[in-house]
Amino acid sequence: MKWLTYKKTIVGLTILTILLGLSFLYPLYGPKDFNSVRFLYDEKGNFLGVPPFPPSSHYLLGSDRNGADILFMMIYGGKFTILMAVGVTFLRLVIGGLVGVVFSLWLNRLLPIVKDFLLVFRMIPAIIIALPLMSKAWVIGSEETIYSILFYQMLVLALVGIPSVLLTTTEIIDHLKKESFMQSSYLMGANHFHVLKTQLKPFLTSYGIVIALQHLISALSLIMFFGAFGFYIGGISAEEVRGLEIPYSFTKEWAGLIGQNYLEFNRAPYIILAPLLAYFFIIIIINMIKKELETSMDLNHLGFHLKKKKKPCRNSERNNMRIKDVEYSLQEKAR
Numbered sequence: 001m002k003w004l005t006y007k008k009t010i011v012g013l014t015i016l017t018i019l020l021g022l023s024f025l026y027p028l029y030g031p032k033d034f035n036s037v038r039f040l041y042d043e044k045g046n047f048l049g050v051p052p053f054p055p056s057s058h059y060l061l062g063s064d065r066n067g068a069d070i071l072f073m074m075i076y077g078g079k080f081t082i083l084m085a086v087g088v089t090f091l092r093l094v095i096g097g098l099v100g101v102v103f104s105l106w107l108n109r110l111l112p113i114v115k116d117f118l119l120v121f122r123m124i125p126a127i128i129i130a131l132p133l134m135s136k137a138w139v140i141g142s143e144e145t146i147y148s149i150l151f152y153q154m155l156v157l158a159l160v161g162i163p164s165v166l167l168t169t170t171e172i173i174d175h176l177k178k179e180s181f182m183q184s185s186y187l188m189g190a191n192h193f194h195v196l197k198t199q200l201k202p203f204l205t206s207y208g209i210v211i212a213l214q215h216l217i218s219a220l221s222l223i224m225f226f227g228a229f230g231f232y233i234g235g236i237s238a239e240e241v242r243g244l245e246i247p248y249s250f251t252k253e254w255a256g257l258i259g260q261n262y263l264e265f266n267r268a269p270y271i272i273l274a275p276l277l278a279y280f281f282i283i284i285i286i287n288m289i290k291k292e293l294e295t296s297m298d299l300n301h302l303g304f305h306l307k308k309k310k311k312p313c314r315n316s317e318r319n320n321m322r323i324k325d326v327e328y329s330l331q332e333k334a335r
Helices: 007-024 070-105 108-123 126-137 146-159 163-177 180-189 194-229 254-264 270-297 314-334
Strands: 047-049 236-241 245-247
Touching: 007 070, 007 270, 047 146, 070 108, 070 146, 070 163, 070 194, 070 254, 070 270, 108 163, 126 146, 126 194, 146 194, 163 180, 163 194, 194 254, 194 270, 245 254, 254 270
Parallel strands: none
Antiparallel strands: 236 245
8 A cells, every 4th residue: 555655754653643642641651740759769768869869760760850750751741742733733724725725726816915914923943932822821720720721721822833834825826827728728717616626635645744733833833932031831830849949830841841850950951861862753753754754755856845945046047158158269369
């Protein structure tokens, strides 16, 4: 079957599926307090120390300052990190894509105004726009409020990326409109719905997958930035990081684990390196899938590129032609 040729994609999706499965099933096998201890003793009852504890047979990845097992927290919080990024990407793609199609086909006259208005979202970093809105969700999380907090944060993170999807969609459709098969459809009397269903749908589907993977990486990066600022996905915990008075992540999502422990880098680097490397690993997997799909789907056979290429300098080309002309004239005189 054709989908079996996407080996990297299959491997990447399998890893993500296993990780999500372990995370969702954590309540069945993992301790609710993440194996948190205040004092560690050996088998003979001898006092070993206080948290944070380095990696050992008792704590494979070590523990944080509160004595919680980092590995258990990462397994539990993995679902919040991944599903939040997936949900944000889905909202961006659906809302931005649909609005972009509507403006490109039915409201084309208003498109220049919309592009000028949305240009600010491409010039200003997304975190600056979203930071004031995300501050509204800086509340203590609980089992009753966690879903409302997650939904609000998902809307905020999606909002800052919708303009980018909208503009990319309009650029793709505008490029496709110039192709002969599109112009022939309109000349034969096809309406916008027919063109969208028969001509545009295959291209928008292919480009949409790659755009979705791009925004999935973008969403993960944005979530990590917010974690560094102390805005954790799912809210903060009533418990603080012991001894530092730093808010504790309620959901134990990876960006929160990075943000709440970044001050420990010099004293106990394993506390922050474990979730940080896991975060990078997920981004590498998604980028690997994206590159394989881009190559296999041959998305640019129409000449459209999602990333702008630098145009060759005309002045340099003219200078090269002049140099060749001078060299040719000198050769003629020498003869």
